[in-house]
Amino acid sequence: SQTIHQWPATLVQPVGSPLSLECTVEGTSNPNLYWYRQAAGRGLQLLFYSVGIGQISSEVPQNLSASRPQDRQFILSSKKLLLSDSGFYLCAWSVGRVGSPLHFGNGTRLTVT
Amino acid sequence: GQSLEQPSEVTAVEGAIVQINCTYQTSGFYGLSWYQQHDGGAPTFLSYNALDGLEETGRFSSFLSRSDSYGYLLLQELQMKDSASYFCATNSGNTPLVFGKGTRLSVIA
Numbered sequence: 332s333q334t335i336h337q338w339p340a341t342l343v344q345p346v347g348s349p350l351s352l353e354c355t356v357e358g359t360s361n362p363n364l365y366w367y368r369q370a371a372g373r374g375l376q377l378l379f380y381s382v383g384i385g386q387i388s389s390e391v392p393q394n395l396s397a398s399r400p401q402d403r404q405f406i407l408s409s410k411k412l413l414l415s416d417s418g419f420y421l422c423a424w425s426v427g428r429v430g431s432p433l434h435f436g437n438g439t440r441l442t443v444t
Numbered sequence: 445g446q447s448l449e450q451p452s453e454v455t456a457v458e459g460a461i462v463q464i465n466c467t468y469q470t471s472g473f474y475g476l477s478w479y480q481q482h483d484g485g486a487p488t489f490l491s492y493n494a495l496d497g498l499e500e501t502g503r504f505s506s507f508l509s510r511s512d513s514y515g516y517l518l519l520q521e522l523q524m525k526d527s528a529s530y531f532c533a534t535n536s537g538n539t540p541l542v543f544g545k546g547t548r549l550s551v552i553a
Contacts, residue, residue, distance in 0.1 A: 365540060374531065374545035375487065390540070421486060430474055430535030435486040 333358035337422045337436030344443055350395075350409040352439050354422030357403065362424040364405040365433065366397055369419040381405060382429065417443045446470040448532055448544035455550045456522055464517045464547045466532035476508050476515040477533045477541060487531060490517070519549075527551045 337354045344350060356362050366378040377390045379397035387397050394413060398406045405422060419440050423433040448468045456462035466476065475494035479487040493499055493508035493515060505518040519526055529548050533541040 375543040377540050377542070380540050429538045429540050432477060432489045432492060433479075433487075433541060434489065438486050 333424070333434065335422060335424055335434060335436040337439060339439055340437065341440045342442070344412050344441065346414055346443055347411050350407070350412050350416070350441070352407040352420055352422075352441075354405045354407075354436055355403055356424045359403070359424070359426060361402060362426055363429050363431075364399060364403075365423040365425075366405065366407050367421045367423065367435075369421065369438075371418070375421070378407070380429065412443045414443050417441055446534055446536065446542040448534060448542065450530075450532055450544045450547045452545065453548045453550070455552060456519075458522055458524060458551055458553050460522050461518065461520050462522060462549065464519075464530050464532075464549065466515050466517075466544060468513050468515075468532070468534050468544075470513075470534050470536055470542075472536035473510065473513075474535050474537055476506070477535075478504075478506050478517045479531045479533065479543075480528050481531065481546070482528045490530075522551050524551050524553070 334357045363382050365380045367375045369375050380388050381399045395409050419438050421438045422436040425431040425433050450466045477492045478490040480490050481487040491506040493506050498507045503520045508515040529546040531543045531546045533543045535541045
């Protein structure tokens with residue numbers, strides 16, 4: 332069966348510090364991978380998605396970046412965090428077409444202080 | 445672009461039936477999905493409608509009317525554990541899902 336691992340679960344970082352969140356998927360090949368962000372009590376905002384190694388589509392211009400160094404690994408990064416980067420970051424995967432049902436990881440709750 | 449509208453909050457009594465509506469505006473509509481998210485947790489997929497009509501999965505059903513750009517999630521025999529946020533989502537062809545802002549359902553005794 333397929334599983335998705337996302338870590339860390341919680342993170343507190345000072346403004347201006349770097350960020351690296353990692354997500355890996357097991358049990359499937361060539362998944363579509365996504366990073367969403369959810370502000371407190373709000374909806375899900377798509378940040379990046381990838382349909383293959385090295386292929387990244389950015390949906391929202393900001394100080395975040397994403398990379399996919401391996402088929403089942405997706406990394407979200409920032410060189411300098413802003414207060415507004417605080418939120419709940421969710422990695423997800425799907426198979427087939429990009430709009431197919433999503434399977435989410437448990438998320439990382441990031442607080443920028 | 446795509447936009448979805450759903451009520452921000454709904455309250456219902458345990459054992460009752462509740463309907464959560466979703467209207468959408470999108471070009472090249474492909475289908476309507478529903479996700480459930482408990483506080484502090486990750487969203488989980490509930491249902492998907494690509495064609496008009498009702499899809500039933502246990503206590504949950506989802507309906508779609510493509511001509512009205514409208515759908516709803518129906519929860520029957522409500523249980524306390526159904527208290528959660530429910531999101532509708534759409535996509536256009538081979539594009540990622542766009543989510544509504546979510547409906548917070550509170551089930552009361």
